[in-house]
Amino acid sequence: MPAPAHSPAAATPTGAAGDVTPPPVAARTGGFTLPGPVAAFDVGGTDIKAGLVHPDGSISHRSTTPTPRDPARPAAAVVDRTTQLAAAMPGAVALGVVVPGLVDDVRGVGVYSANLGWRDAPFGELLAAATDLPVGFNHDVTAAAIAETTFGAAAGIADAAVVAIGTGIAAGLIVDGRPHRARGYAGELGHTVVDPSGPLCPCGARGCLEAIASAAALARRYTEVSGRPAAGAREVLAARAAGDETAARIWQEGIRALAAGLRQLSALLAPEIVVIGGGLMRAGDDLFTPLRREAERTFTVHPVPPIVAATTGPDAGLLGSALIGAGALTGDAA
Template sequence: MTIPHSVRAILAFDVGGTDTKAGLVLSAAPGEIPEIRDIQRFPTALDAEQPGEVLVEFLAGLVDRYTAAHPEFAVDAIGVSVPGLVDEQQGIGIYAANLGWRDYPFKASLQERLARPVAFGHDVGVAGDAEVALGAGQGAENAMILVVGTGIAAALYVDGRRLRAAGYAGEVGHAMAPAPGGGLKIMEATGSAGAITRRYAAASTGFIGGAREVLERAQHGDALAAGIWSEAIAALAFSIAQAVAMIGVSKVVIGGGLAESGAALFEPLAAEIDKLLTFQPRPSLIKASLGQDAGLIGSALNAQALLAQQDESLSVSTDNGEGLEAIL
């Protein structure tokens, strides 16, 4: 089927520490999940000396590649999400341990290099925006979109607005929680899929696998695996209960690799949260519905919002100009 050039699209990028996901996100009616064309993954360009500059050039090359390969689409804007600490209002990558940048002005640099509007955001934040707008978080005024994978991060919504705090909100994986054996550790050191794997491998000679294999062993009577799994559940429950108590979270949408565990995660997690809360309403626990496309969709939604703001500003400017001409 030939697609007319009038079809509008956002070219979205979800930058990770190992690879970068890209795709053309087509315009969709309000409330509809957009179609994504030509989803691809590319090794993320890394450079210890100039990590920000090299990433900008890497993304510029991908923009050229996509626009050349898809002349049938009019790419109106670019959506980019990155990990680490991100100041979305200023368009700055504050810090990314795995990728190396500090206080790099990504939005300004990308817009200058690409000559297109660029929406720039945090990877978990924009994925959360997508889940709240179109996915499992719809209708929730106070929600926690919790991504549990190698690490842990969250997007937090209060009264319908995502908390940003200049990039520092949502780092629940780095909040302190009770540690196995006593004391405190950052929560993701116990509750993440990466921690489950590392802890089991350290105590079980010759183990090759991931968190899923640890769960399988727990379900087949392995006491060590069962203990590590239970401790991960306890760490997650502690952080969720804290969010319920402090900001009134009523819905928790869980994504990332650990969410694929299904009832083995959600049922004991709900029971543990129930033990930790007193008078507060218990939050609903729901698996994220947009999967690995959430980041691309969220970046595209933010880019579309940016275009709408620019169109509104242009309209106001034009109206003011016409009014002035009438007066003159």
């Protein structure tokens, strides 16, 4: 693997290069298998999480690096940063990279990312050429879904939806025990329309779930309506707790939109369980209690599935990415 041309800018290690985190419980009981260390990357709208995932599920060589933004070459900038980080992970037998947006995992192409700005980017080809490793490339929420159904909240469940709510909203769909991707177009729950007269979404439609109920949308809408800046959903929730009526209304509108999105999801796929992950999950009972209540109120024909918090934690994307990378080496898709 080529040495990096320079050290990644602004990388924040979350453990020294040789430090190894303990393996997840299921890794110690056979729920996690890799053919060797896999360099795993979880590319998000804000940060790239990276780590060398070992066969027992432990992770070394961790770092968190700001996702590079280059309007002229958005995908190439991510490939460059990933390559630099991978070069510092000795012994990797494969590379797993997961990204947001529309992803064609069969062709290894990032079809479209509204937040990061690429279209039809050949990530798989570029990463393989840069690292000389087998590359598994997929959607970030699919990776989380694979992790959750391997040893998390949905372990052993054949039909599950893992919904990540953060900068955007997307669902990793597991149908009959396998990820359902449909050339990358499945699972874009954030772009289902829940209010045709709602706010404009970056995708060009009005009233998308993501434009109303994502963490970013909650903060943006509160700022627009109240005139008081909110850096994120946490500030909206704090204002709501302090008695701010605008914050309470924005939050409740988000809850209603989420329940509407889950109702559409249940009508189409009838998952046995809905697992909520992403940054908004940290709202805890302020999210789950009203969301379950609204689902019970609005679901009609279909039963309300259990709506639970993800349990694999912040490493879900990395662990799922490692499984996807391992599949590129062994020929067994995750």
